[in-house]
Amino acid sequence: MLESSQQKGQSLAQQVASKMEEFIKEQRYKVGDKLPNEFELATELNVGRGTIREAIKLLAARNVVIIQRGKGTFVSENPGLTEDPLGLSFITDKKRLSHDLMDVRVMIEPEIAKLAAEHATPAEVEEMEAICLAIEKLIHENKNHEEKDIQLHSAIAKASKNVVVPSLIPIIQTAISLFINLTNRSLKEETIETHRQIVEAIKIKDGEAAKKAMQRHLGYNKDELNI
Amino acid sequence: MLESSQQKGQSLAQQVASKMEEFIKEQRYKVGDKLPNEFELATELNVGRGTIREAIKLLAARNVVIIQRGKGTFVSENPGLTEDPLGLSFITDKKRLSHDLMDVRVMIEPEIAKLAAEHATPAEVEEMEAICLAIEKLIHENKNHEEKDIQLHSAIAKASKNVVVPSLIPIIQTAISLFINLTNRSLKEETIETHRQIVEAIKIKDGEAAKKAMQRHLGYNKDELNI
Numbered sequence: 001m002l003e004s005s006q007q008k009g010q011s012l013a014q015q016v017a018s019k020m021e022e023f024i025k026e027q028r029y030k031v032g033d034k035l036p037n038e039f040e041l042a043t044e045l046n047v048g049r050g051t052i053r054e055a056i057k058l059l060a061a062r063n064v065v066i067i068q069r070g071k072g073t074f075v076s077e078n079p080g081l082t083e084d085p086l087g088l089s090f091i092t093d094k095k096r097l098s099h100d101l102m103d104v105r106v107m108i109e110p111e112i113a114k115l116a117a118e119h120a121t122p123a124e125v126e127e128m129e130a131i132c133l134a135i136e137k138l139i140h141e142n143k144n145h146e147e148k149d150i151q152l153h154s155a156i157a158k159a160s161k162n163v164v165v166p167s168l169i170p171i172i173q174t175a176i177s178l179f180i181n182l183t184n185r186s187l188k189e190e191t192i193e194t195h196r197q198i199v200e201a202i203k204i205k206d207g208e209a210a211k212k213a214m215q216r217h218l219g220y221n222k223d224e225l226n227i
Numbered sequence: 228m229l230e231s232s233q234q235k236g237q238s239l240a241q242q243v244a245s246k247m248e249e250f251i252k253e254q255r256y257k258v259g260d261k262l263p264n265e266f267e268l269a270t271e272l273n274v275g276r277g278t279i280r281e282a283i284k285l286l287a288a289r290n291v292v293i294i295q296r297g298k299g300t301f302v303s304e305n306p307g308l309t310e311d312p313l314g315l316s317f318i319t320d321k322k323r324l325s326h327d328l329m330d331v332r333v334m335i336e337p338e339i340a341k342l343a344a345e346h347a348t349p350a351e352v353e354e355m356e357a358i359c360l361a362i363e364k365l366i367h368e369n370k371n372h373e374e375k376d377i378q379l380h381s382a383i384a385k386a387s388k389n390v391v392v393p394s395l396i397p398i399i400q401t402a403i404s405l406f407i408n409l410t411n412r413s414l415k416e417e418t419i420e421t422h423r424q425i426v427e428a429i430k431i432k433d434g435e436a437a438k439k440a441m442q443r444h445l446g447y448n449k450d451e452l453n454i
């Protein structure tokens with residue numbers, strides 16, 4: 001069963017990990033599913049339980065599976081998507097990194113807002129409106145709204161129905177907020193206003209207006225970040 | 228030394244891996260550097276050699292380090308950047324995935340070509356010209372030019388001086404070529420022509436022309452892929 005990958009010079013645990021990854025890709029195990037126990041996997045793959053344990057650790061290191069102590073091993077929600085998948089935390093010039101991440105957002109997010117205007121369901125629009133209100137409440141209470149902000153942009157990305165961008169946006173946005181101190185933001189009114197404009201344009205399915213509102217929104221952010 | 232991360236419920240090997248990752252982020256070990264041997268690391272971090280071995284395997288699974296048998300362990304070229312960092316291979320609808328990846332390229336690459344026109348060094352332009360010629364040769368010999376194609380787009384991304392995009396472009400482009408059979412491409416003349424236009428515009432530092440040539444280039448590709 002495992003001969004084919006042996007020539008790559010992989011350890012037995014790596015080969016077993018690749019095999020288990022294939023099972024997940026073939027949807028034999030789906031997102032959220034619990035994997036069979038070590039004994040069953042060892043029997044099926046004809047290797048020792050120690051090798052299974054090691055393979056599972058390798059898969060967990062790449063967030064393909066999640067080990068829940070005492071409960072078992074489960075297929076992760078976003079298999080293969082690690083916390084910092086682009087290795088951004090290894091880039092040393094953080095100011096430059098934030099600037100360039102923001103540039104990438106400006107390239108992607110207006111187009112994504114346009115796609116969201118074309119494809120969002122009424123339920124998705126309702127969710128965006130609810131997040132907008134929650135952000136406005138946090139802003140008025142002088143509380144941090146970073147997390148809700150990421151939620152809003154992720155909801156827009158999801159509504160675009162592009163299957164790649166919903167993975168990308170939270171990575172980029174989280175990285176920016178990790179590396180830059182955003183606590184002293186003075187852009188409260190602009191944030192509230194442009195968020196509303198984006199969601200309103202998506203609601204009335206006006207793609208160009210959604211695109212332009214997102215451009216304004218990110219433009220304000222970029223000016224404010226001074227990057 | 229390792230107490231602080233203990234509360235996260237991480238195994239000792241995971242804690243040691245995090246610590247070693249910090250060393251790399253602090254540039255104590257730089258890209259390409261050889262790590263100290265197991266015995267030295269075990270002494271320094273005050274853990275057993277088995278734990279060091281396990282930690283190194285975890286780091287290798289996320290491409291932070293590369294284990295070269297008989298030579299030692301080295302800091303990887305793009306630490307933390309895994310082969311499929313967005314977990315794209317786990318998306319089951321490959322036709323949809325290719326379409327959406329292409330959409331993301333259309334959002335990013337024209338702007339990147341524009342930035343390349345503004346920031347490319349003469350040496351970088353020379354490299355692009357050489358890759359163009361190599362692609363043309365392969366096309367005329369009816370050979371696969373996929374790899375050289377990725378090289379050209381990566382060179383343009385690098386010349387943009389954006390620190391994020393050079394990680395992103397090859398991932399997206401490789402994913403597209405993995406999932407779609409590109410062997411029957413009829414776009415030979417258009418590819419040669421638009422590649423030349425992009426590089427020429429970058430050479431004369433005409434950002435708008437570079438952007439438009441990249442849009443045309445990706446437009447042809449998208450039509451051809453029929454996605």
